Amino acid sequence: MTYYLLRRLNLLIFTLLVLCLASFYLAFLFPGDELTNLSGVRFSTESERLQSFEYYQFDQGAFLQFIRYLELLWQGEWGISFASNEPLLQEISTFLPASIELSAYALILSLLIGIPLGFIAGLNHNKLTDYTIFSVSLLGYSVPVFWLALLFIIVFALQLGWFPISGRLSLLYDIPHQTGFIILDILRSDLADKGEAIKDAMLHMLLPTLSISIVTSTIILRITRRSVIEVMSQEYIKAAYTRGLNHSQVIFRHGIRNAILPIMPQLALQFTTLLTNAMIVETIFSWPGIGNWLIQAIYQGDYPAIRAGMLAVAGLVVIFTVSIDIMHKLIDPKRLNRQRVKI
Amino acid sequence: MPLLDIKNLTLEIETANGWVKALDKINLSMEANEVRALVGESGSGKSLVVKSIVGAINEGWQLTADRMNWRGQDLLGLNQSKRRNVVKDEIAVIFQNPVSSLDPTASLGEQLEETIPDFLIGRGWFWQRRQRRKQLVTRQLQKVGIKNHDLCLKSFPHQIPDDICQKFMIAMALVSEPKLLIADDPTRGMETTTKGQILKLLARLNQTKGLSILFVSHDLLAISSMAQTMTVLYCGQTVEAGRLKKLRKRPLHPYTKALLDSAPSFSKDLLPKSDLSALPGTIPTLQHLPTGCRLGPRCPRAQKECVKIPSMRRIHEHHYSCHFPLHRPIR
Numbered sequence: 247m248t249y250y251l252l253r254r255l256n257l258l259i260f261t262l263l264v265l266c267l268a269s270f271y272l273a274f275l276f277p278g279d280e281l282t283n284l285s286g287v288r289f290s291t292e293s294e295r296l297q298s299f300e301y302y303q304f305d306q307g308a309f310l311q312f313i314r315y316l317e318l319l320w321q322g323e324w325g326i327s328f329a330s331n332e333p334l335l336q337e338i339s340t341f342l343p344a345s346i347e348l349s350a351y352a353l354i355l356s357l358l359i360g361i362p363l364g365f366i367a368g369l370n371h372n373k374l375t376d377y378t379i380f381s382v383s384l385l386g387y388s389v390p391v392f393w394l395a396l397l398f399i400i401v402f403a404l405q406l407g408w409f410p411i412s413g414r415l416s417l418l419y420d421i422p423h424q425t426g427f428i429i430l431d432i433l434r435s436d437l438a439d440k441g442e443a444i445k446d447a448m449l450h451m452l453l454p455t456l457s458i459s460i461v462t463s464t465i466i467l468r469i470t471r472r473s474v475i476e477v478m479s480q481e482y483i484k485a486a487y488t489r490g491l492n493h494s495q496v497i498f499r500h501g502i503r504n505a506i507l508p509i510m511p512q513l514a515l516q517f518t519t520l521l522t523n524a525m526i527v528e529t530i531f532s533w534p535g536i537g538n539w540l541i542q543a544i545y546q547g548d549y550p551a552i553r554a555g556m557l558a559v560a561g562l563v564v565i566f567t568v569s570i571d572i573m574h575k576l577i578d579p580k581r582l583n584r585q586r587v588k589i
Numbered sequence: 590m591p592l593l594d595i596k597n598l599t600l601e602i603e604t605a606n607g608w609v610k611a612l613d614k615i616n617l618s619m620e621a622n623e624v625r626a627l628v629g630e631s632g633s634g635k636s637l638v639v640k641s642i643v644g645a646i647n648e649g650w651q652l653t654a655d656r657m658n659w660r661g662q663d664l665l666g667l668n669q670s671k672r673r674n675v676v677k678d679e680i681a682v683i684f685q686n687p688v689s690s691l692d693p694t695a696s697l698g699e700q701l702e703e704t705i706p707d708f709l710i711g712r713g714w715f716w717q718r719r720q721r722r723k724q725l726v727t728r729q730l731q732k733v734g735i736k737n738h739d740l741c742l743k744s745f746p747h748q749i750p751d752d753i754c755q756k757f758m759i760a761m762a763l764v765s766e767p768k769l770l771i772a773d774d775p776t777r778g779m780e781t782t783t784k785g786q787i788l789k790l791l792a793r794l795n796q797t798k799g800l801s802i803l804f805v806s807h808d809l810l811a812i813s814s815m816a817q818t819m820t821v822l823y824c825g826q827t828v829e830a831g832r833l834k835k836l837r838k839r840p841l842h843p844y845t846k847a848l849l850d851s852a853p854s855f856s857k858d859l860l861p862k863s864d865l866s867a868l869p870g871t872i873p874t875l876q877h878l879p880t881g882c883r884l885g886p887r888c889p890r891a892q893k894e895c896v897k898i899p900s901m902r903r904i905h906e907h908h909y910s911c912h913f914p915l916h917r918p919i920r
């Protein structure tokens with residue numbers, strides 16, 4: 247186990263290093279001055295540049311330059327943005343939570359839709375219900391996310407007017423930024439009418455969440471369905487029936503747990519797909535998340551921001567993936583109960 | 590009236606080459622208090638017979654029979670779940686390879702408790718019922734000779750040794766106080782002492798409780814110590830059935846003779862998939878079943894007529910299906 251943990255951590259650190267290297271290299275690939283791309287400062291005088299030159303250890307070899315870059319990253323000095331002149335790490339920490347929030351809700355929604363439907367389809371394998379659910383899921387799977395988002399806006403926001411078109415919260419409310427997660431921030435604010443504000447936030451959230459959930463729901467549905475079919479054909483399920491358990495007892499006591507346990511990491515990993523999709527949808531709904539922010543950065547040629555944003559998102563995905571992997575290993579019941587007992 | 594009476598049970602299963610009769614006109618009957626051995630090489634369809642009786646076959650397989658009665662009640666025409674309902678408290682089954690018939694994510698205690706039928710718990714508040722459940726479970730384990738029951742109940746299926754698991758399966762099967770116990774290869778791969786314990790346990794249950802046992806095995810030694818009657822299966826067909834003593838002394842079917850000859854003193858355990866020393870070749874797979882008598886290609890007495898399925902013939906209680914049985918000279 248220790249060996250496994252070490253190997254995973256090793257992989258994590260190595261991958262993060264490669265990401266850092268890539269982002270460092272980006273500063274040289276982008277047009278313009280490398281130092282400007284790293285620091286985000288447009289130098290007006292030669293002495294300013296020289297100062298930076300020394301600060302980033304550009305008088306040393308490439309390897310030491312990279313080491314210095316890592317050091318600065320670690321200290322939180324990610325440079326500043328061309329567009330806003332704000333420190334990039336601070337910018338990212340305001341925009342990234344909005345994306346994480348969107349993906350997290352979408353993941354929950356997808357699980358709530360995908361798992362039960364997957365079970366229904368799997369339990370009715372080769373029957374009409376199964377075929378129906380499966381074909382509809384195929385449809386959901388093949389719809390492009392941005393197209394769906396636009397469709398939702400046109401139908402539910404513009405024509406029916408049920409939901410706001412864009413943004414995260416009505417301008418009526420002024421919520422101070424604390425955690426970056428809107429519901430939490432509302433709860434922690436000293437607003438008089440928190441219920442109304444939360445309702446408003448939910449309304450804003452629904453369409454973007456729904457449009458990225460559809461695809462993931464169908465993926466989760468398929469994973470669950472496969473697992474249910476697999477489990478229900480096992481010997482122990484048939485044996486449970488012969489012991490006099492009825493259909494629902496067998497499903498609730500033996501089917502669900504065995505079907506869900508092995509696919510938990512796969513389900514959790516959908517979060518990363520969601521995050522990517524969220525970044526696309528954000529631009530359509532003007533959701534103040536990292537995707538929207540990155541697109542703006544690209545439009546404005548804000549190279550330091552692109553570099554830092556890419557690093558933050560990729561780093562998050564890598565860290566999340568490895569954590570899920572490790573967590574699954576830690577709580578895997580098969581591993582926990584592997585040791586034999588002597589009776 | 591026999592407990593279980595099965596006539597011409599046929600099970601068709603779908604393979605890559607289309608539908609084949611994995612079981613072809615199987616006859617089997619069990620009297621109360623009887624221990625019957627179901628014998629045959631590995632792959633002869635013993636486990637499929639067991640699964641057909643208790644309704645644990647794959648969905649979509651075709652099961653037909655001329656007669657399939659449990660204590661006079663017709664089981665044919667009922668679907669799998671109805672059939673299970675009829676027999677759930679009266680027929681208990683231990684499948685081959687017990688570990689795979691237990692849920693790997695539930696403790697043994699949970700799985701044993703849930704098999705206790707409600708009528709044994711009686712009425713009362715839920716804590717009284719739980720108490721009663723616990724008592725029953727513990728007593729059940731004591732009966733089969735598992736001493737450290739607390740540890741056993743807390744364990745998960747793959748944590749316990751095979752012989753304990755087999756005993757646990759017996760305990761579980763006996764919870765509902767069945768009339769018939771079907772044990773599919775209960776002593777497979779066990780060493781002599783534990784095998785002896787299991788056999789003794791089953792024999793005692795038969796004598797003290799009058800439990801009927803359908804004992805599925807390759808192990809001719811174990812069979813001779815347990816069973817009064819025997820049904821021999823070859824490749825999905827019943828080839829011979831009758832009292833064990835008669836069959837041993839004077840087998841009528843060439844296959845039975847080969848089976849006995851390969852373990853002359855009844856002392857050798859037939860190894861799974863091992864060739865029968867007395868017959869050339871091996872048991873055909875489902876994809877390459879011979880027509881007519883399925884023993885044909887391997888049979889020393891085979892003639893032209895053998896491409897037709899021999900019908901079941903009877904001398905007193907001794908049944909056999911062969912065109913040229915051993916007591917008749919070949920032309």
Ligand SMILES: Nc1ncnc2c1ncn2[C@@H]1O[C@H](COP(=O)(O)OP(=O)(O)O)[C@@H](O)[C@H]1O
Binds near residue numbers: 611633636874
């Ligand atoms: N689930 C299954 N699918 C396809 N063929 C099967 C299945 N189960 C058993 N068989 C086939 O049926 C035949 C009899 O198998 P089985 O009843 O397990 O034999 P035994 O218990 O006598 O060793 C074998 O040829 C086996 O390949």
Ligand code: SF4
Binds near residue numbers: 842882888914
């Ligand atoms: S019917 Fe023919 S092939 Fe079959 S066992 Fe008898 S003699 Fe052999």
Ligand SMILES: [Mg+2]
Binds near residue numbers: 632
């Ligand atoms: Mg078998």
